Structure formats: C-alpha cells, structure tokens
Amino acid sequence: MSQRAEADTVAVDVKDGIAWVKFNRPEKRNCMSPKLNRQMLRVINELEFRDEVGVLVLTGEGAAWSAGMDLKEYFRETEAQGLKGVRHSQREAYAWWERLRWYQKVTIAMVNGWCFGGAYGPLFACDLAFCSEDAQFGLSEINWGILPGGGASKVAVELMPMRKAMYHALLGETLTGKQAEAAGLVNEALPAERLEGRVTEVAQKLLKKNRETLKATKDAVRHVREMTYDNAEDYLIRAQEALNWHDRSDGRHHGMNQFLDDKTYKPGLSEYDKSK
Ligand code: ACO
Numbered sequence: 001m002s003q004r005a006e007a008d009t010v011a012v013d014v015k016d017g018i019a020w021v022k023f024n025r026p027e028k029r030n031c032m033s034p035k036l037n038r039q040m041l042r043v044i045n046e047l048e049f050r051d052e053v054g055v056l057v058l059t060g061e062g063a064a065w066s067a068g069m070d071l072k073e074y075f076r077e078t079e080a081q082g083l084k085g086v087r088h089s090q091r092e093a094y095a096w097w098e099r100l101r102w103y104q105k106v107t108i109a110m111v112n113g114w115c116f117g118g119a120y121g122p123l124f125a126c127d128l129a130f131c132s133e134d135a136q137f138g139l140s141e142i143n144w145g146i147l148p149g150g151g152a153s154k155v156a157v158e159l160m161p162m163r164k165a166m167y168h169a170l171l172g173e174t175l176t177g178k179q180a181e182a183a184g185l186v187n188e189a190l191p192a193e194r195l196e197g198r199v200t201e202v203a204q205k206l207l208k209k210n211r212e213t214l215k216a217t218k219d220a221v222r223h224v225r226e227m228t229y230d231n232a233e234d235y236l237i238r239a240q241e242a243l244n245w246h247d248r249s250d251g252r253h254h255g256m257n258q259f260l261d262d263k264t265y266k267p268g269l270s271e272y273d274k275s276k
Contacts, residue, residue, distance in 0.1 A: 009036035010043045011061060017054040017207045018200070019047045019105075026062025029114055033073035034089045041096040048104050054211060055203040056103065058126055059110040065135065068117030069093070069150065093118065093150065100125035101222065106206050106214050110199045111135045111177075111186060117152055124155040127218050129185065130199050132192040133177040137185055142172040158225075159184045209271050212247040216240070249274070 004025060011022040021043060023030035030036075047053050060066055069075065074093070078085040100107055100122060109123050111131035116138050123129060131137075139156060141148045148156065148169050156165035160183050168175070168183070177189030190198050206214065220239055224232040244252070255272040258264045265272055 004035075006035040006039050009033070010039045012043055012047070014047070014050070014053060016204075017052065018203045019050075019053045019056045021047070021056060021058050023058075023060040023064070023066050026060070026064065028070065029064035029067035030060045030062070031064075031067040031070040031074075032093060032118055033070040034078065034092055035073070036070075037074075037089070037092040037096060041092070041099060044096060044099055044103070048099075053105060054207045056105050056107045057110050057199055057203065058100075058107065058122060060112050062113070064114040065109070065111040065131075066116070066119035066122070067114050068119050068140065071144070074118075090150070093121070097121040097125045097151070102219065104215055105211070106203075106218060108199055108203060109186070110195060111137075111180075112192070112195065116140045117148065118150050120148075120152040120155040121150055123185070124151070124158060128187050128202065130195060130202070131177045131180060131186045131189050132195045133189045134192055135177040135180070135189070136174040137177075137180045138172060138174040139169045140172050140174075142170060208274065210247065210249065210251040210274060212243060212249070213251060216243040216246075 004027075009023075009025055011024040013020045021040075023032075023036065025031065025033070025036060044056070047056060074089055078089040101124070103125075106128070107126040109126035109129040109131075111123070111129060113132070113135055115123060115131075115135060117140055120139070139148045139152055141152065147153065153169060156169055159165075160168065164183050175183060175185070177186070180186050181189040188198065216239055220236060223235060227235060251272070251274070254274075254276065255267060258272045258276065259267055
C-alpha cells in the first residue's frame with residue numbers, strides 16, 4: 001500500500017467507558033514511525049480528560065502489538081537529517097510514552113502479537129499488561145547492532161530480575177506470552193480468543209472504582225519504587241491528603257459510611273457504590 005497518512009497510523013474506538021487505541025500500521029507490523037508517534041500523542045492527549053473514558057487499552061491492529069521503532073523512518077531517515085532530526089524524533093516517541101506513564105486514566109497494554117525493542121517503552125508505560133499466549137516479546141536490538149535504548153534496558157530491569165533481564169538483552173531471543181508472564185513483563189498470558197474478553201473484564205472492574213483514587217494509587221506505585229521507606233511514607237501521607245482535596249466526590253467518606261453505617265458492602269471484598 002502507499003504511505004499511510006499520519007492520521008491513519010492510530011485507530012481509536014471509545015465504547016462503554018473504554019478507549020480502545022490501536023497501533024494501526026499492520027502492513028509494517030505496527031512499528032513506530034515519527035508519524036505514528038506524533039499521532040499517538042495527539043490521540044491520547046485528546047482522550048485523557050474525556051469524561052466518557054475511564055480506562056485506556058493500547059493494542060495493535062493485525063499480527064503485531066508493535067515491532068518496535070521503524071528502522072527506516074525512525075532511524076535511517078532521521079539520522080540522514082543529522083543530530084537535530086535524531087533528537088526531534090526521539091522526543092516525539094518519548095513524549096507519548098511519558099504521557100502514558102503518568103496518564104490520568106488507568107492504562108492496559110493488550111499485547112496481541114509481536115512486541116519488540118522500542119515497544120517496551122509503551123509496554124512499561126501502561127499500568128497493566130495482558131497478552132495472548134502466542135505473542136512474542138524480544139529485545140532484538142542486539143541482533144541488529146545497537147543496545148536496548150529508548151528506555152528498553154530500564155524496562156527490562158524494572159520488570160525482570162537481573163539475570164533474566166541480562167539474558168534477554170544479550171541473547172535477543174524471543175519469549176512467548178507464557179514466558180513473558182513468568183518473567184514479569186505482563187500480568188497474564190491468555191489464549192488469543194480470550195484476550196479481549198479478559199481485558200474488558202478487568203477494565204469493567206476498574207470502571208466501578210473511584211477514578212481519583214485510581215490515579216493517586218497508580219502514581220503512588222510508580223513513585224515509591226524509587227524512594228527510601230521514609231520518603232515513601234511521607235510522600236504517601238501527602239498524596240492521600242492531596243487526594244482528599246482532589247476527590248470532589250468525597251469517596252472515602254462514602255466508602256466508610258456504606259460499610260460502617262449502611263452495611264451495604266465489605267471493603268475487603270469489593271468497592272463501595274459510587275452511584276449512591
Ligand atoms: N522497522 C521497519 N520496518 C519494519 C519493522 C521495523 N521495526 N518491522 C517490520 N517492518 C516491515 C518489514 O520491513 C516489512 O516491510 P515491507 O513489506 O515493505 O517489506 C513489513 O513490515 C512486514 O514485515 P515482515 O518482516 O515481512 O513480517 P513478518 O510477519 O514476516 O515478521 C517480524 C514480523 C518478526 C516482527 C519482523 O518484521 C521483524 O523482525 N521486525 C523487526 C523487529 C525489530 O527488531 N524491531 C526493532 C526493535 S529495536 C528498537 O525498536 C529500537
């Protein structure tokens with residue numbers, strides 16, 4: 001096919017509180033070109049504060065989730081423009097991964113197929129990750145003569161124990177979905193035909209919870225990883241106090257009242273009813 005227009009490199013469908021966002025270059029195994037990176041930032045920015053969006057799912061059209069960076073358009077063509085071209089295209093990619101790491105809504109990677117190299121950036125950026133058992137994951141950088149950059153080495157050590165991360169980076173072998181689950185790259189690997197159903201089920205559970213609390217919780221989990229225990233303890237006190245102010249629904253008092261006074265639910269077993 002002829003070159004895909006920038007606006008067509010990402011597909012979006014918002015349904016029942018879930019924004020389904022797709023890498024949409026199946027003919028190129030959804031590898032990330034500068035056009036796709038620009039369009040993805042536009043799309044996720046536009047969705048972030050829409051009230052009808054509670055959860056964002058990032059998946060891929062066709063056989064791939066994403067085959068990493070586009071070797072032609074992201075590397076060869078920008079390198080031909082010199083340092084300015086290289087830095088510019090790096091910033092476009094990193095910008096949307098960063099936006100996603102600190103996104104206002106919970107994000108889920110639904111890895112339907114190939115996931116290589118640079119794709120570990122958005123994989124890590126998503127709060128949760130589910131994959132099909134026949135998906136394949138690889139740090140293939142070693143196979144074509146570069147190191148796992150763009151955050152990929154960091155993602156490997158964040159998600160995997162050191163020995164597994166080192167083997168993964170040095171050998172450039174692929175992991176199956178089940179192996180990726182065992183290594184910690186994803187929450188769960190499922191048969192392909194059950195993947196979307198499971199992700200929808202998880203998203204629906206999240207939709208029932210207090211949105212402000214979800215955002216405070218996901219940020220807390222990411223932030224405390226790099227803090228000392230004392231700093232984390234202090235940060236969490238302040239984050240909860242900020243949440244008390246941000247949560248205009250006053251969720252924690254509804255949560256307490258429905259348990260202690262109304263006795264309509266048990267917090268150990270489910271969430272309070274937001275609609276009351
Ligand atoms: N960059 C540029 N083009 C790509 C990429 C990529 N990362 N991945 C796939 N394509 C293109 C192919 O060149 C091919 O284009 P063409 O039709 O114009 O020839 C098209 O997508 C289809 O790819 P095939 O290789 O024919 O698809 P196949 O299903 O046989 O294999 C696979 C899929 C295994 C994903 C293979 O395409 C591949 O190895 N891609 C590269 C994966 C990779 O190493 N990515 C870089 C990681 S490192 C980083 O991101 C920094």
